[in-house]
Amino acid sequence: MTNWAFTRFRLCTMLFSVFFLCFSLAAFSQSGKLKIKVKSQEGPLPGASVVINNGDKNGITDHDGEFEWKNVTPGEYEVKISMLGYISQTKTLTIQNEEKTHLNFTLEKQYVDLQTVEITGRKETGYKNTNSFTATKTETPIREIPQSISYVTKELINDQMAFKMMDVLKNISGVSQNSYTNNKYVLRGFESESKQTLINGLKTFTGERSADILPYVERVEVIKGPASALFANTSPGGTVNIVTKKPLAESRKAINFATGSYGTIRITSDFTGAMNQSQTLLYRLNLAYQNAGSFRELQNKQSFVIAPSVSFLPTDRTRINFDLVFINDNGRNDRGQPSYSPVNGVRDLYATPTSLSLSRVNDYVKAQKIFSTLSLQHNFSNHIAFNASYLKGVYHEDLREHRTANKNAVDEDGNDIPDLMEMRYNYRITDNITDNLTSYFSFRFNTGGLEHRLLTGYDFIQSSDGFGNTTAEALGYLSADGKSALKKYDPAKKEKYMIVDGRPVTNVPSVDLRNPDYTISDPAKYISTAEQDKLGKYYTQGVYIQDQLSWKQFKALLSLRQEFYTDIAGYGTPATTHVNQKALLPRFGLVYTPLKEISLYGTYVYGFQPQEAGYIGDPAKYGGPFDPLESNMIEFGVKSGWLNDRLSATLAVYKIEQNNVLQTANDLGNPDLLRQIGQVRGKGIELDVYGRILYNLSITANLAFNNTEITKSEDKDEIGKQAANAPKSQGGFWAKYDVTRGAVKGLGIALGANFQSKRESGAYDITLPEYTVANAALYYRIDKIQLSATFNNLFNKTYWLGADSFTRLFPGTPRNFLVGVGYTF
Known part of the structure; x- marks a missing residue:
């Protein structure tokens, strides 16, 4: 055999051996x-x-x-x-x-208190939510909280294709909308305030003319009744809390597009998942954009939101979360629909179209909101934990608007002209900064047969307006020479005013309600006066202790908070005064669970709202001095779970009293003069239902009967008056049925309705009629794609949400629709 032949033979033998070895390993591998x-x-x-x-x-x-x-x-x-x-x-x-x-x-639950700011996303899907963090600053089943907690989950928000806060509060008992202004709601008959909104349980200013947007929201909660024992100065009717979406460990991605009535274009996206293999770093990113018109003239708006969130879990005992929400709104401020002054003593709501507004095309309101939150939780053991959260809120607003002067224009004899509305023009710059720090220790231990979940902590809240906050305002009537403006018209001194065609000439042109002018205005022709706005700054500190006790079928909540509130009178001027107010705020509640499905509860809470320092510190202008607003609530109720806890229901009966309420004194010589009317009392009963009747039939329903009226006042004619914009009865439902088998598998159908009884306007000069509005929706899911369509106000009902006066009515939207497509991957 030649050398070459021998070499080839040896090479083939080696290749065959390798092949045989690989084959053997593959055939006999274990x-x-x-x-x-x-x-x-x-x-x-x-x-x-x-x-x-x-x-x-x-x-x-x-x-x-x-x-x-x-x-x-x-x-x-x-x-x-x-x-x-x-x-x-x-x-x-x-x-x-x-x-x-x-x-x-x-796995056993880790029985330590999760922090006030929920650090992980809610894993439940559906209209029902089991736990609340905000109501006790601990992770507590809602069934075990001795107070009514109502909510709207992101699943319901998505099914109703809602985009703004005011779109979903109709799903909560005892909550009604009294204007288009952000956070101006009526809760159990009492008005809320924009400076009392909570983001993840932390107070911040969310603006009055920039709507809260929902695509980054996990759920909206309403803690019914005074919540001062938790959050210092709060409204006696309730507190709205926005819970933002948090990162999840599992990967989820969704993109949605929608379009519909009034030229609406909307796109939203939601991405979440782990950023590393060990899942110690999680993220979530929500993005949204909407450009939408309105049935109201010139009330189109562009909005976008960027909301990233990151959770870091270096160990099983330490958790850190960072949230950022940036919202940009660009539109016009809607002051509502003006109506004619009464003819023969009768006001006709239908005399002007609901589309009528008083805006001009070059009006605008531009607002930016930034909320950033940093949170830390550390568990020293399964019995001791420390929580700290800090929120920084920044709000900026640039506003130009034509608005009513809240009265009709007059002729030279001072008589009202029914179809002419006196106007004024505002150019306003507003800034507000909020700081909120909460920190507490939580302990879990037993004393004999009693189980304790004890909290002790400290809160600090500070809110301040920007020094540059200024309003340039044009209003009133032109002087005879046209070089100045007088705020009011006095027919006894006609010679001081410019009179044309039998009418004093207004500084800002009056609006003809029969033929409104929406064209570009020229504010440079107005005689304006620029003034620094009344600035405000306050800070409040609270120390508190709370114990949640469990013994057999009983659970008790005992809480006491000492609040130290400081308001700075004359803020922004060289002469400032610190006005100090304090209050001891108790909260007591008891829950008894005779059956697994039923919990009975009762509670007493005390509320506290300090009067603004400007009102207290300037008695010559505002009257006073005034005592702080004080409130208390007694509530009893039943919370139950049915159908293997798929469905939950809360029935609550309550009485709320608020003392030392301020109202305008209606003094023509001093329009700023205020007086304390005494006492307002609210009594009512509410029902909220959430969950699934069948595994494919979801429902949420609410019903409320409320009577909130003035019970003490120096003016005897006021006693017995129902609170403004507070219906005595209201309610609604929303039910969704999903087809899970057959030829139309993937189809979903939803029906809903909402109603309110008649209400009085804020000025008690007009009565709004009762209304019922019906809504519906269709869905069709094909694998990872869902098609959606919602239809609101099916029967095109003309109705009004609320009213400040006959010059500011806030009509509801006529029949409208949205269609959308969503893709999850």
Whole structure:
């Protein structure tokens, strides 16, 4: 054999040997399978983190709480299961050749208090929410809280294709809208204030003319009644809390597009998931843009929101979260629909079209809001935890608007001209900065048969207006020479005014309600006066202690807060005065659970709203001095869960008293003069229902009967008056049915309605009629794509949400629709 032949023979032999060896290994290799199942006492746990051999293999459990690993090399493995809110578990096992090994985990809840700002996303899907953090500053089942807590979840927000706060509050009992102004709501008959809105349980100023936008919102909660024991100065009717979406460990991505009536164009997106394999760094990003017109003339608006959120979990005991929300609004300020002055003593709501506004095309309101929150939770053990959260809120507004002077124009004899509205023009710059720090320790321990969840902490809240806050205002009537303006017209001194065609000439042209002028105005022709706005700054500090006790079928909540409130009179001027007010704020409640499905509760809470320092510090202008607003509430109710806890219901009966209420004195010589009318009392009953009747039939329903009236006043004619914009009865429902089998599988149908009884305007000069509005929606899901269509005010009902006076009516939207397409991946 030649050398070349021998070489080829040896090479072939080597290649054959390698091939045979590979074939043998493939044919006789050993492997196994590992199936992991994770659950809690309530059932399977989807989204639990699975880490094998410190990261050699990672994953998360599916919707059934399961994770499977195929083709596993036989050997010994360490498996760690973890999930936020649960105690981690680690097990070691040996996987044998060609065997399927099953490994089961049952995680126990980590009984420490999650922080006030929820650091992880809500994993429930549907209209029902089980727990609340805000109402007690601990993770507490709503069934165990001795106070009514109402809410709207993101699932309902999505199903109704809602974009602004005012679009969803109709789903909450006892809450009504009294204007288009942001956060001007009536809760149990009492008005709310924009400086009392909460973001993740932290107070901030969200603006009065820039709507709260919902695409970054996990849910909206309303804590019914005074919440001063938790959040210092609050409205006696209730407190609105916005809970933002938080990062999830499992990867979810969604993009939605919608269009519809009034030229609406909307796009939203929601992305969340883990940023590393160990799932210690999570993210969420919500983006949204909307350009929408309105049935109201010139009331189109552009809005966009950017809301990133990051959670860092370096250990099972330490959790850090950062949230940022940036909202930009660009539109016009809608002061409502003006109506004619009364003819023969009768006001006709229908005399002017609901589309009528008083804006001009070059009016605008531009607003930017930034809310940033940094939160920390550290568990020293399963019994002791520390929580700290800090929120920085920044609000900026640039406003130019034509608005009514809240009265009709007059002729030279001072008589009202019914179809002419006297106007004024405002150019305003507004800035506000809010700081809110909350920190507390929580302890879990037993004394004999009593279980305790004890909190003790400190809060600091500060809110200040910008020194540059200024309003340039033009109003009143021109002087005879046209070089100045007088605020009021006095027919006894006609010679002081410019009179043309039998009418004094207004500084800002009056609006003819029969033929309004929406064209470009020239504010340079107005005689304007620029003044620094009445600036405000306050800070308040509170120390508190709270104990949640459990004994057999009883749970009690005992809370006491000492509040130190400081308002700065004359803020922005060289002469400032610190006005100090303080209050001791108790809160007591008891829950009794005779059956698993039913909890009975009763509660007493005390509320506190300091009067503004400007009112207290300037008695010559405003009257006074005035005592702080004080309120108290007694509430009893029943909370229940039905159909294996798929459906929950809360029935509440309450009485609220508020003392030392300020109202205008109606003094023509001093329009700023105020007086304390004495007492306002609200009594009512409410019902809220949430959840699923069937696994594919979801429902939310609410009903409220309320009587809030003046019960003490120096003016005897005021006693017995119903609170402004507070209906005595209201309610609604929304039900969605999903077809899960058959030829139309994936189809969803929803129906809903809302009603309110008649209400009085803020000036008690007009009565708004009762109304019922019907709504509907259709959905169709094909794999990862969902088509949606909502139809609001199906029967094109003309109605009004609320009114300040006959010059400012706030009509509801006529029949309208939205259609959308969404893709999840």
